[in-house]
Amino acid sequence: MVWPWLQRLGEGLVDLVFPPYCVACHAGSPEHLCAPCVASIRRVERPLCHCCGRSLDLLSVSPHSSFRGRALCARCQSLPAEFDCCRAYGWYEGALRAAILALKYRGKTAVVPALAGLLGRTLEEEPVLGRAETLVPVPLHPRRQRERGFNQAELLARALAARSGRALRCDLIVKTRHTRPQVGLNAEQRRENLLDAFAFQGQSAPAGPILLIDDVTTTGATFHACARTLRAAGATTIYALALARD
Structure with a gap:
């Protein structure tokens, strides 16, 4: 495991030697995700x-x-679904997919503020989600988090909480069971795979609307499992927000 402060120090030293670049196209970009790449992201179209x-x-x-x-x-x-409403900024392809993969598998945490900005934009566009008072990141299993060194959903939620002034609760739910990969499973199988995989560990659920945060959603099975856990603890209104929809 890489200590967060050591990772930040390393990133700072790298930026001194090599100018910050876009993790998607590698053009120079202080935000680590350039404006042309953001503009290229295909949004999830209405209705x-x-x-x-x-x-x-x-x-x-x-x-x-x-x-x-x-x-x-x-x-x-x-x-x-156990959640009331779910939204994603864009489709899991192109620049958005490249940025998420760079964060998760190459440790490019410097792109988190830019990605949190996309989540913030979605909150502004969706009045229903904007009612959320508390942000709750989808937890990783402890073994997976040790391997990766961080939980990308928690990093995104922390950055979004700082931007929006909302409360952040990373301690409410934990993943207690290491599940097999969801790839290749249909919606019903994904829900079965995550059945009882999460547990509530707080004293009580927050009274106001809760917003679950994750990087990618496909069928919504992970959000469903987390929302189910929160509802069992007394949560009444639960929304979900992801960067990308696969």
């Missing part, structure tokens, strides 16, 4: 499923698929 946030035109939607007047996709009708 969206009110619950999971997927583009409705990409899914099979029946004419009467709605909840309280809000459109729901076929998946959310057949597999209701």
